Amino acid sequence: MPELPEVEVVRRGLERWVSGRTVAETEVLHPRAVRRHTAGGADFAAQLKGHTIGTARRRGKYLWLPLADTDASILGHLGMSGQLLVQPESAPDEKHLRIRIRFADTLGTELRFVDQRTFGGLSLHENTPDGLPDVIAHIARDPLDPAFDDAAFLTALKLRRTTVKRALLDQSLISGVGNIYADEALWRGRLHYERPTATLPRPRATELLGHVRDVMTAALDVGGTSFDSLYVNVNGESGYFDRSLDAYGREDEPCRRCGTPIRRRPWMNRSSYFCPRCQRAPRVVS
DNA sequence: AGATCGCCCTGCTTGC
DNA sequence: TGCAAGCAGGGCGATC
Numbered sequence: 001m002p003e004l005p006e007v008e009v010v011r012r013g014l015e016r017w018v019s020g021r022t023v024a025e026t027e028v029l030h031p032r033a034v035r036r037h038t039a040g041g042a043d044f045a046a047q048l049k050g051h052t053i054g055t056a057r058r059r060g061k062y063l064w065l066p067l068a069d070t071d072a073s074i075l076g077h078l079g080m081s082g083q084l085l086v087q088p089e090s091a092p093d094e095k096h097l098r099i100r101i102r103f104a105d106t107l108g109t110e111l112r113f114v115d116q117r118t119f120g121g122l123s124l125h126e127n128t129p130d131g132l133p134d135v136i137a138h139i140a141r142d143p144l145d146p147a148f149d150d151a152a153f154l155t156a157l158k159l160r161r162t163t164v165k166r167a168l169l170d171q172s173l174i175s176g177v178g179n180i181y182a183d184e185a186l187w188r189g190r191l192h193y194e195r196p197t198a199t200l201p202r203p204r205a206t207e208l209l210g211h212v213r214d215v216m217t218a219a220l221d222v223g224g225t226s227f228d229s230l231y232v233n234v235n236g237e238s239g240y241f242d243r244s245l246d247a248y249g250r251e252d253e254p255c256r257r258c259g260t261p262i263r264r265r266p267w268m269n270r271s272s273y274f275c276p277r278c279q280r281a282p283r284v285v286s
Numbered sequence: 287a288g289a290t291c292g293c294c295c296t297g298c299t300t301g302c
Numbered sequence: 303t304g305c306a307a308g309c310a311g312g313g314c315g316a317t318c
Contacts, residue, residue, distance in 0.1 A: 166290090
């Protein structure tokens with residue numbers, strides 16, 4: 001499951017292997033992979049043809065490729081299982097190959113969107129004046145964005161009538177935080193996932209934001225070292241997950257702080273992992 | 287209008 | 303051994 005650090009690794013790979021190249025042909029092999037492109041797969045392919053790809057960009061878990069001589073961008077989201085691969089043209093098709101983009105050069109490689117579960121996809125959209133694909137204009141900056149406004153985030157958090165994990169996953173408040181990093185940051189901050197944001201003292205909220213940045217930065221440091229190959233990605237198994245998680249996926253394993261078994265609770269059709277001792281439930285749950 | 291929640295998808299794991 | 307249920311979960315959009 002690619003989260004922000006993995007998506008950033010993919011972005012860097014795209015910048016290295018795809019930016020500057022001109023699209024020759026696009027092949028859409030599964031309509032669901034372009035479902036956000038409402039005009040359909042044939043239109044998607046036609047619009048890309050002949051255009052040169054600019055510098056790869058990212059916000060939260062979205063990434064996009066501006067088309068140099070237009071005011072539009074190819075928007076991508078990896079969903080749960082998406083991969084963007086730069087493969088030799090001669091490589092056999094992956095089982096779940098959904099979109100293939102060939103280039104008008106002699107490098108001998110092509111860009112492939114591979115996605116088992118098709119939660120992700122590619123689409124083409126007009127840019128806003130900020131150079132953002134219009135359909136993601138509502139997505140907040142992510143915490144690794146230099147322009148992320150900490151004070152504004154903390155104020156907005158306080159005003160929300162919701163619980164802290166819901167807020168962390170709300171992409172209009174802060175983007176790029178998924179279930180894994182939310183649980184990790186909450187464990188580090190010793191906060192229960194159902195803690196109302198309104199009762200969170202500002203210093204605790206400030207700490208929590210710091211924890212979010214720390215876990216993401218740690219994962220990026222690990223994943224960022226492995227994009228050296230021809231593969232643009234990276235399927236989310238950055239290695240960070242195996243070694244460094246403190247809460248997520250550790251049901252019944254001892255808390256690394258106090259030894260109490262980590263618990264898993266169903267939550268919003270997902271799971272929340274937490275230490276019942278370090279992360280006490282709020283007194284009033286209404 | 288802000289908050290909540292069902293749904294989309296498929297391969298692996300678990301349990302009977 | 304085989305089948306079915308459970309699980310993974312980001313984000314859209316319907317609903318309240």
